[in-house]
Amino acid sequence: MSLHLEATVADRDVDVSLDIADGEVVAILGPNGAGKSTVLAAIAGVLRPDAGRGVLGDDVLFDIGAGTWQPAYARGTALLAQDPLLFPHLDAVDNVAFGPRSAGRTRAQSRATAMTWLAEVDAAELARRKPSDLSGGQAQRIAVARALAAEPRLLLLDEPMAALDITVVPAMRQVLKRVLAGRSAIIVTHDVLDALLLADRVVVMEGGRIVEEGPTKEVLERPRSTFGAGIAGLNLMRGRSVGTAVCTASGSLVSGLSDESLPEDTDAVAVFSPSAVGVYVEPPAGSPRNVFASTIRELEPRGAQVRVRTDELSADVTLPVVAELDLVPGKQVFLVVKASEVTIYPA
Ligand SMILES: Nc1ncnc2c1ncn2[C@@H]1O[C@H](COP(=O)(O)OP(=O)(O)OP(=O)(O)O)[C@@H](O)[C@H]1O
Known part of the structure; x- marks a missing residue:
């Protein structure tokens, strides 16, 4: 009924x-x-x-x-x-x-x-x-x-x-x-x-x-909420649309691809998989990719991978990468994702 x-x-x-x-x-x-x-x-x-x-x-x-x-x-x-x-x-x-x-x-x-x-x-x-x-x-x-x-x-x-x-x-x-x-x-x-x-x-x-x-x-x-993205195991950044990018409240510009028409300056989300995110300890020079300076909050083992969580985002890396970059909670890192890995759609 x-x-x-x-x-x-x-x-x-x-x-x-x-x-x-x-x-x-x-x-x-x-x-x-x-x-x-x-x-x-x-x-x-x-x-x-x-x-x-x-x-x-x-x-x-x-x-x-x-x-x-x-x-x-x-x-x-x-x-x-x-x-x-x-x-x-x-x-x-x-x-x-x-x-x-x-x-x-x-x-x-x-x-x-x-x-x-x-x-x-x-x-x-x-x-x-x-x-x-x-x-x-x-x-x-x-x-x-x-x-x-x-x-x-x-x-x-x-x-x-x-x-x-x-x-x-x-x-x-x-x-x-x-x-x-x-x-x-x-x-x-x-x-x-x-x-x-x-x-x-x-x-x-x-x-x-x-x-x-x-x-x-x-x-x-295609989650539109932070919780929805979380259960789907995806990163989600929210903001306003600028071309095929999202400008977040903190001023980060996240470039991506949009497969549906996205009116300018409306609520939008940028969504991407943790597996598409690279972790660096130095800012990658001259990179056309999206770069977010973040602090590691926790490391979560997931089979052969380790999920690196910062306040807003997650990245999946391998164990050797964790060892090589000496990734530990509290460490400042740069998370990098290519625009081609980011999907942008209306929120
Ligand atoms: N008996 C109650 N008296 C007063 N406030 C309550 C009572 N039960 C829940 N709340 C408050 O109401 C809000 C919603 O709670 P509710 O239990 O509906 O959430 P929930 O989504 O079912 O949470 P959970 O997943 O933890 O069960 C919360 O802020 C909670 O603290």
Whole structure:
């Protein structure tokens, strides 16, 4: 079911406008404190925004201006968090049967529905187990079944795999992929793989605002936000367009190639891969290339390569280069990238 949301939560400095199409799975990515969980809480009805409205299908979930507020239980949304929050005294099948039972089904009908959903999440054999006898991954699968058994019109998943042992995450991802197909759902995640495998579209939040959104593949290929570039493993420099270059706020001019028309003096980004960046300890003389004086913040081993991070940029170099140039945190270096390696497009 489609969702239209506008919500302002003043004391958390969150202000968003978001639309989800019927049957669409949207991933919300963003750094800690960006406001991702706040958005889910506003939709689920566990947090009252200061302003805005939410409409699910034709149903007004809330309209603060008009004084409309549907309580959480009446919204037809299901919120699944990191913690499965199963009822400890009920076994798995009764946990899952809880939704249908509350909706007025008979005990037998509710159990039959619950068994169907348990099978759907590969947990039929766990039906008689109490939550205390389940592993984290098993409990989370039961929680997914419980959420689905309530037949939500919109499923809200808040980092559903964050608390799981890394070894069970791939299986859980497969279960989610299967049950999310064709559903309207929002998944908050830190893992770009979830966005790639589970979502049709990704929304990136930073500082309580949506800073970019689009098909996941497109955002990863052509990020427009710093966070988007970070998850795509790319460098991004933001500024104003000057010909086929970007002039940053600090006055650096980044030359590149532009494959779409770029109006003069508009917001633009210059994006390039860390593997295209060379590291020098002396400024390269007479070079037509982009040169940025920077200080090394950290060195991160990545297989045969080492990622050299400065405040703004990253460069991938080999181990012998690190040794030869004596690269250490705090050292002043010059990062160099050819214009032909830099893509420039509107921000
Ligand atoms: N219960 C709360 N009371 C007051 N402020 C809160 C509360 N929960 C979160 N905040 C604040 O609201 C802002 C958004 O937080 P939110 O939890 O929505 O972000 P998030 O993107 O989900 O972060 P994370 O990835 O760390 O879960 C942050 O500034 C946070 O400190």
